[in-house]
Amino acid sequence: MEALATTVIGSAIGAGAAIVFAAMGELLAEHTGVMNIGLEGVMGMGAVIGIIAVNGYHTNAYVALLAAIVVGLILGVIYSTATVLIRANQVLCGLGLSFLGTGLSRVMGSSFAGSPASDRFMPVKIPLLGDIPIIGPALFNQNILVYAAYLILPPLITYVLYRTRHGLSIRAVGENPAAADACGIAVQRLRFLYTSLGSGFGAAGGAYLTLAYTPAWTESVVAGRGWIAIALVIFGDWKPLFVILGAVLFGGVTSLGFVSQARGWPIRSSWLAMFPYLATILLMLLPRLFRPRTRQQKLSGAPAALGKGYYREEG
């Protein structure tokens, strides 16, 4: 029984880590007011670059991760140029990016399909903490990317957003870019920076899948995690800690699927595969159901200027 609990929790953490990377990136971008729904494609590209680096060019996993992040940043720059600079429609550009990334990554990855990564991120046990019964091996015997995702990114981002001058500027840009502009804050620059950065995080999440989680490439390696990450940002009301919670819940549902498969529980694999997506939809609905309608606008964490391009009404 303990072993089952450990497996489920550990697997949940591991499954959620990819989402955490992507969601943190999206959270940053959305706090500046830019929605990047091309995250799915970015994750795909990150994943494929990761596998090509280790299996095709025989680099080590760290270099592969770096390469993936760089590609993610480049895609982010392309997306930002279109949406922040040119102010093209964010939904269209995001969908386009998701198609582009998904399609291109599958084309590039076709010859690498199925073969495991020749170098990967192995689990590293944290001494002492890793020995705690049940949760020890689950939480503290993961690879360093997982530690980075859960232990470093969220606290760092929370700190920056809510306790630094820079973070204050970020939040203001997403809420009321005109006000931020009037205060002398470089609205466009911040948006460009964090949208590109967010994309880099997304690619890291994708690379995690092929370099640590699976660790191999298949056409369906991303399987909608990019979309789920975006949904979880909404579920988490744009606050990093709640988004983590959502990621773990998602991971939990996914891992239950694996575990039940392994244990031969009498549920079809197709049904199990549905659960993570249904769970995510449910997570999106839940907060709204419990919040009284009249207060929604002002109490929602949604940046008020999300999705709209900023014009200075310049002459």
Place this chain on the structure above:
Amino acid sequence: MTGSLSRVGAWRLQRRATSSQWARVIFTVIAVLLGLLVAGVVIQLTGHPAVVMARRAVQVTFGTSRGIEEAAVLATPLLLTGLGVALGLRMGLWNVGVEGQLFMGAWAATGVGLFVRGPEPLLLTMMFVAAALAGALWVLIPALARAQWNISEILTTLLLNFVAIYWVTYFTMGPWRDTVGAVLTATFKVPYTLPRLVGPLTIGILIAIFIAILLSFALRHTRWGYEISIIGGNRRAAEFAGMPVTRHILTTLLLSGGVAGIAGAIEIAGTMHRLSSTISNGYGYLGIVVCALGNASPVPMIVIAYLLASLLNAGIVLQTQGLSVNAMLAVNGLILIFAAVGEMASQYQIVRKEPEEISPVPSSHQEFPAASEGKARLRHGVDNPAPGEDRVPTDE
């Protein structure tokens, strides 16, 4: 919002005062060509002879009757899913779940076709109705969530796409699986077919075109169409006018799902005759592209769907030479980005700098529009305005 963008010499960019249809069309065409060009370059760089392939593809798809027919077959689901997206978009809603709604429509049609017996015309009608209902049901939850709680329909509809694929997979690998014959993992063959037109083409394309024309008429000449466009333009103004906004959000999205579901029925009854998880090759996603390129107008979308289908067909032809469906998806993604940028570009025009801007010497006859609108008026109540004299003391 107004504004100019930059100054280069004696020219500058300025936001158009009136939007130009032509500019839009031209930029859309440029976007597509640019996307194809980039794709071509990439293909060339990866070792395939792009120009030769392109020529061959064009030859086959436009030059042979078979090519034209097959493109028309492919155009049907593209058009229908595109119409689904367009309906939502008219109200500012993004139903990107048309892929899943197509799947569910196909599933429902298959279910009816496999288990209900009767004369073919009746059964075909039942299949279509079932498909439309299934497609509509599939968008119900996202529609309710959006109408009631303003939850993003982009994500909810999109996530359901994945669920739909697994749903269909379950049935094709499980209870409905054809254990006797088929090469693919698919269901038994559905015994009812749509009447054939020519070659592989059935009346499915006619159904799609009919729906497009019907929607175009409804959007332009009915109260419903007017209310839809007002809600899409300014929801608060629609409420101001007493329109049933929530109801319309629901019904339009349901209709949108239904249309996409019908696409699924046509795929079953017209083309594939069996349900499998490859019933759609990303048609729903391509439908989004059709809608975007066609600016959500049903009739132009007919042509665009055909052109995009030809492109897809060309891709399939080229599949023999090493390209794949995924490459199509990537190219379409690129086209979509270019189209979005192009849409923005079409809102600007290049304008020659006025002489006064370079060295403004005020001309005494330039009238400020606002002042010339109102004649000289007194500032008292109303009944007897008397023109005053124009006296402008201009001391320092």
Place this chain on the structure above:
Amino acid sequence: MFRSQRPPDGPIVVQMKNVWKRFPGVVANRGVDLELRAGEVHALLGENGAGKTTLMNILAGLYRLDYGEIRLEGRGVSFRGPADAIEAGIGMVHQHFRLVDKLTVSENIHLGWKETPWRFSKALLTRRTRTIFGELGLNVDCDARIWQLSTGEQQRVEIARVLTRGARVLILDEPTSVLTPIEARELFRTIRSLADGGRTVVLITHKLDEVVDVSDRVSILRAGKRVATKPTVDCDQRLLAQLMVGEDVLLEQRRQTRTPGAIILELDEAEAEDDRGQVALKHITLCIREGEIVGVAGVAGNGQSELAEVLTGLRPIRRGIIRVHGQDLAGRSPIAFVRAGVGHIPEDRIGRGLVEGASVIDNAILREYRDPPISRGFRLDSQAAFQFTQKLVDEAGVRLPNLRLPVNHLSGGNQQRLLAKREIRVGSHLLVAVHPTRGLDIGATDEVRRSLIQHRGTGGAVLLISEDLDEVLSLSDRVVVMYAGQIVGEFTSSNADREEVGLLMGGSKAEGKAAI
């Protein structure tokens, strides 16, 4: 009086020379020269559309001038953006505050400020903010979020924010439009002390009495040009009005008296809630008759918006009675109110009354599209819609070659003319007009006011809600004053006393004519 006793002779701190600025379709500033001195309160006077805000936006770094130059203390400067202007000591408080609603007062004060510590705790920010407000003599709850504050308090935060950035030149854009007369006096006190301390305060306004009350010098802009600059001591209201408008102007009101007819609208002990679920209207008892204009005076936010919504079906009443021409309309939809002959010129013209991207036709038929000849059954007859629109446009006196153009191609004045005409048609019994002349140039303003009076002349009734007290007083037959969701006073046009109305607007009980 808040004017300085000394003549304005401080050193010149700002010079704007030959400034030109154009936007697509209109030239906002034509070769404007302006000089600002240290220690003065300089009023920038002009009608809506004269170019005052544009000129100051250029000085504050938000717009770039197309031609001309700006000199600060003799040196030519060029601002690439608001940051440069702030750096140079120029701060602007806009009509629509540049505050971030969801952030706290402390966070807003520290936003984009180089003296903000790069990292901080909430307590640290609060402490710092309290100190700042203390030094400035202003009083606001530092931990409150902006959306929780009153407009007057928000303005104080905005002013504090600008001052902490070291503004030597403070520009205020129509600051009293959101204040009660008492709060306005507080503001003038603050402005005077700032000027006495050596700063320059620019007051953008269209109100003549403010210019006379608080400024040392006044520059008048008209149609994009500077028409005159004078020491305020040398001006009276009539001269200023003349300069502002360009012709001889009589400030008195003349209106034919009418005897009001049958009761059109009855509100009895009506109560309603606002969007947050709190009580917005209490014990509202009001009657409006045919042939009368009833004006509602009050500072924005005291229930006027909710009153307008209740009267047009956009907000239900929780208690009480609402009747139009004897018909009970409690809880009915806007359509029922339209059918009952109630029209509505909304305060948010673009946000509510019009659909920007839609054609003029689509906008014109917005209220009557359900009825024949435009609609029969489910069909919408485009030809009938076209003719309906043509007629409306002609009646409104708007020249428009192409009715299919999007409505946002019309000027603000033309949009409002169209909107007013549309609603007057609908509101054959009652027209609810909310801020109908806000932001319009003088020509359009005048026409809208005439239409209201004309409507009254043909037997309709008008409920006029306006932030422009002069407009309310001059147009209305009766005036009611709203404060905190209740009607606190009622006057007829003959016994309406501006001071008393002002007091009631600010919440004091009327105690006869109190001098300030």
